[in-house]
Amino acid sequence: MVSERETSGPVELREAVDDEGMRGFVGYNIKRAYIRVQGAAQAALAPFELRVLSFTALSIIGTNPGITPSQLAVLLGMERSNVVAVIDDLMSRDLVSRERLETDRRRFALTMTARGGEVQKAAARAIAEFEGRLVSVLSEEEQATLVRLLNRIEAEGAATKD
Amino acid sequence: MVSERETSGPVELREAVDDEGMRGFVGYNIKRAYIRVQGAAQAALAPFELRVLSFTALSIIGTNPGITPSQLAVLLGMERSNVVAVIDDLMSRDLVSRERLETDRRRFALTMTARGGEVQKAAARAIAEFEGRLVSVLSEEEQATLVRLLNRIEAEGAATKD
DNA sequence: TATTGTTATACTCTATAACTATA
């Protein structure tokens, strides 16, 4: 059994360190790139007082008028219970409104307000601009390739899990 | 000014919903793929009672013997203060050990123990297996392309930020 | 009985501020 230190003598400061050992994991590389893009999105959304999650919820409600909180939870990949606060926040700022379904009074139909549409549109432009500063190091074709490869991994993950 | 609902009459359940409106953002696609791969890594590490962050720290210490907590924090992309608990956990389980630097007694040199090396090796195999179930939908060449494209975005983010 | 929205709660992850010991 080897001991914890291979060499003996005084311990010296290691000036150069790196994460090369982790780069073999595809997931690690995805994570690192994700952190950068997430940071850019947060910075872009800050002036609108929106978080990435809130913006995503707002956008999905906008393109899916009448969506219920439960359906939204599935798309956001989170529990129903955690969607409540997101919707409450968007409603309190008049970005989203809701209405009970007459056919099933347990459910609510969510819709984006006119004000919500304006905010969403401006926020989307801001994200595209900030994200573009990073992503534009890739050509349009490379961006399309990247998204296609990522989507295949995501789809396989869904297939494995569900 | 348009009203919140374009159509009038009773609200009906929208059976089909989707997130197509978000797919135009490269970051959204990165995030969704990341969630899948992160989930696979968590599942792979569960038997070892390691979290993704702990495994990453353990691996980096293993390939950078003598690294200090501050240097580790930089590589992990987090604050020094949050590294403390990670190191404490790894040390309490005899996966990592530390020793004060004689040249600067404020700093600690971190090293992986023999036991840590065994656990890291087994955990790395488990992650590679679980991650492989997702990533193997891509050819080796496609995987390399994916990593290369992600790394360029990450590098641009670092350049923009730092 | 089952489902939708909701509340309460806890745990993880992360950032900030302040402390200590060393430099």
Added chain:
DNA sequence: TATAGTTATAGAGTATAACAATA
């Protein structure tokens, strides 16, 4: 004065369990 490690704390993000209203 400045830096390394540490502690305390707070804010997001997320999961689980239990409840009321409705089906």
